[in-house]
Amino acid sequence: MYGLSLGETDDEEDFSADSGWIPWFCALKGHELFAEVEEEYVRDNFNLYGLRQRFQFYEHALEMILSSEAPEDDDLADSEFLEIYRDASDLYGLIHARYIVSPRGLQAMREKYLKGVFGTCPRVLCDRQHTLPMGLSEELRAAQVKIFCPKCEQVGPGGTCSV
Ligand SMILES: [Zn+2]
Known part of the structure; x- marks a missing residue:
């Protein structure tokens, strides 16, 4: 049956680890200071406590951050997308600030430091x-x-x- 066989990897899944919004965002010029926050960390509501009320498009911004696809050129020309993108960048900044003082985050920042990033x-x-x-x-x-x-x-x- 097409699409039902377990154990077969499909190409999209192979790429997703590196092609999501977070890796894309961290690779942007000027974002060298950002470590890639683990998806698991972002999905834990405990880590996001108190952030919701600071954003107009919180749900959409969070969805964008967790998206497994990087934005395309079309998206970046879309004003609605950009409004959410602005919230997503700010929200990511706040989550990142918390992440890098967590044990996993400190380790990620240490690796970047050792590489001279x-x-x-x-x-x-x-x-x-x-x-x-x-x-x-x-x-x-x-x-x-x-x-x-x-x-x-x-x-x-x-x-x-x-x-
Ligand atoms: Zn010095």
């Missing part, structure tokens, strides 16, 4: 010491993320230390 310190004496992001705050569109160098213990503006 957050950039390196511009000071010569620090010899390209990998830096850490600071101030990934819960406040929407709050002050820009700062970068902290564990070697010289200086805090600098984010985004300028890389390469």
Whole structure:
């Protein structure tokens, strides 16, 4: 029977791990600081406590975040989609802020740090010491993320230390 055989993997499923909204969002330029929050974490209402009332399109935004497909060009030209997308980005930012202080999230951020994803310190004496992001705050569109160098213990503006 077509489509009923168990154990056969179909191509779409193989791709879904890497093609959902979250991996797409985290791969956007300027989103290097974002770790991919696990779907399981996003689906746990406990982790989302208190966020609902901050969004006009909460349900749709959450649905978008959990979507297994990345937006297409058509979507990104659609004003209705973009309204929800704005909420989804902000909601993801808030969920992310909580996620990265959870054990799994800390581990994800540590891996990014070790890879130097957050950039390196511009000071010569620090010899390209990998830096850490600071101030990934819960406040929407709050002050820009700062970068902290564990070697010289200086805090600098984010985004300028890389390469
Ligand atoms: Zn430094």
